[in-house]
Amino acid sequence: MNLTRRSLLASASALAVMPKFALGNEDTEVLEARPGAVSLVSDEFPATEVWTYNGEVPGPEIRVAQGARIKRRLVNSLEQPTTIHWHGVRIENAMDGVPGVTQDAVQPGGEFFYDFEVPDAGTYWYHSHFNTTEQISRGLYGALIVEEPNPPEVDHDITVVVDDWRLGQDAQIDPDFSQIHDWSHAGRLGNFLKATLTPALAEVKQNQRLRLRFICVATDRVMQVAMTGMQGKVVALDGMPLAVPTPAGVLTLGPAQRADVIVDVTGEPGGEAVIGFVGREGNITLASLAITGQASLASRGDIPVLRQNPIKQLDPLNGAKIAELKMEGGAMGSLKQGIYKGEMMSIDKLIENQQIWTFNGVAGMPDAPLAEVALGETLRIPIINDTAFAHALHLHGMHFQEVMPDGSFGPLRDTILLLRQERREIAFTASNPGDWVFHCHMLSHQKSGMITWVKVTA
Ligand SMILES: [Cu+2]
The missing domain is CATH 2.60.40.420 (Cupredoxins -  blue copper proteins)
Structure with missing residues (x-):
């Protein structure tokens, strides 16, 4: 039989919707992290060798209704450990996907069962949280879309x-x-x-x-x-x-x-x-x-406002806890020394350990959290970017708001971009118990020092 390109594509897509590996929980869809190849540039170039979820880059889009449960069995068919972080989701701490903090890394050949609710509608994504500079650079990410009950009308x-x-x-x-x-x-x-x-x-x-x-x-x-x-x-x-x-x-x-x-x-x-x-x-x-x-003679009129998610926004900041975060290091920085793994080191020694950036004088994950707050308590984090570069700070588990110079609050966000030498302040009311990492999402910076955590006690 002569396979046409069309029938080949049809059979390939039939394969793509085929279930699920027999892994003991046959109802659970699998996200398999595995090597693959995709045509990234154009047909004139060879396929690019990538790391994929289920053979795709981006990984399969997950699209569910607000309030749904997402269950996925991560199967690790890479030659190094991995995990999945569900970025921006107000998730149970144990499902947050941070190796060494919320779970053990999933070893090659291993698996992990993620099972969580998505309380908020919106655009999120999932990605590896192990060796992230390499794993995300090689393609381990996908979109996670949570649909509103009454989405705005669009074509x-x-x-x-x-x-x-x-x-x-x-x-x-x-x-x-x-x-x-x-x-x-x-x-x-x-x-x-x-x-x-x-x-x-x-x-x-x-x-x-x-x-x-x-x-x-x-x-x-x-x-x-x-x-x-x-x-x-x-x-x-x-x-x-x-x-x-x-x-x-x-x-x-x-x-x-x-x-x-x-x-x-x-x-x-x-x-x-x-x-x-x-x-x-x-x-x-x-x-x-x-x-x-x-499509029509006239445009469709006003752009609608989406319904707010069920998150309590900030009240006045009276009585809030304050934990300052000072970022230092990098090229053209003035960092002379820093603590790494509990030891004070010169900048040369830090660099030997592949550490270049510090949060409050500490490179890498500190033993003690940046702050410990109780559920319902408000935390203010004034951030000082005393470096010559921009940084994109991401808090896991909860969204925050920026505290503007006039005292008003910015929109809810999970990642804030600070330009070089900028000072900004964020605040949030702790609503999700657990140990939440707070790190630069410029993953080269995270790897070379920029990570800390916040503890929310129940
Ligand atoms: Cu950074």
């Missing part, structure tokens, strides 16, 4: 995963994940930017309404994303709806940050709607959608 609801790959001329991943120059500067930046749209979308019509869920999965790069031929508003950040949507101009997405935008296609039929990366050396097209006609 297309599209997840846009934006990544930054470092590839050689043969389209293979640069295997050097331990360059001290990367770590001490802005991190391991790539040379090939790619946006993956799910479902794949190639054509739109004028006056159609799109919901675009942007997820920046780059290990270290801050993405500036612009849209042309489309106009609308940012309706949510890091999964959480904005009380007042803001115009969708150029979006700044630090590593791990998300933005939901609702836009109407305003470009003329025959033209295109473009999602682009705004860079110093010019703009790069990440996705281009042909505008093939007109």
Whole structure:
């Protein structure tokens, strides 16, 4: 029999929906971390060897209703340990996926059963939390979409995963994940930017309404994303709806940050709607959608406001606990010494241990938490970025709000981008018991020192 390309594709997709490995819990879907190859650049280049969930990069999109339970059996078919972190989800601590803190790393050939509820609607993602600079750079991430009970009316609801790959001329991943120059500067930046749209979308019509869920999965790069031929508003950040949507101009997405935008296609039929990366050396097209006609004569009117998630926002900060976080180190920094694994070391000795950055003078995970708070207690964290680089700080388990200089509070977020030498303050009311890591999501920085934790006692 002559297999046409079409029938081959059909059988490949039939395989993709086939269940589940016989692992004792046959009802549980599997996420298998395993090596694979995908066409990343174009058909003219060889396939790129990657690490995948179930053979895909991004991994299979998980899309569930608000309040649903997600159950996945992680099977580790890599040659090194791994775990999965469910980024931005208000999750039970034991399911948070941090090796050495909330679970043991899953060894090669091993497995772990994740089972948790998703209380909040929004755009989240899942990714490896072990050896993350390498594992996320090689492709171990996927989108996690939690749908509202009454979602806003749109013609297309599209997840846009934006990544930054470092590839050689043969389209293979640069295997050097331990360059001290990367770590001490802005991190391991790539040379090939790619946006993956799910479902794949190639054509739109004028006056159609799109919901675009942007997820920046780059290990270290801050993405500036612009849209042309489309106009609308940012309706949510890091999964959480904005009380007042803001115009969708150029979006700044630090590593791990998300933005939901609702836009109407305003470009003329025959033209295109473009999602682009705004860079110093010019703009790069990440996705281009042909505008093939007109859906209606007029645009659809006001952009809706999404319903807030059931999270208590900050009250006045009277009586809050305060724990300052000072970031130091890196190239052009003044760091002379720091504590690593309980020992005071000179900067040279720190570098020998591949540590370059400190939080409050400590490189790497400290024995004592940055702060210990009781459930219901409010914690303020003034953050001082005394370094020459930007950092994207991510708190696990709970969203926080920025405390603005005028005392007002910013929107709920799980990752905050601080530019060089910036001082900002965040605060949150502890609502989720457990040990929660708080780290730079520029993963080269995390690996070389920038991680601490917060303890919430029940
Ligand atoms: Cu950083």
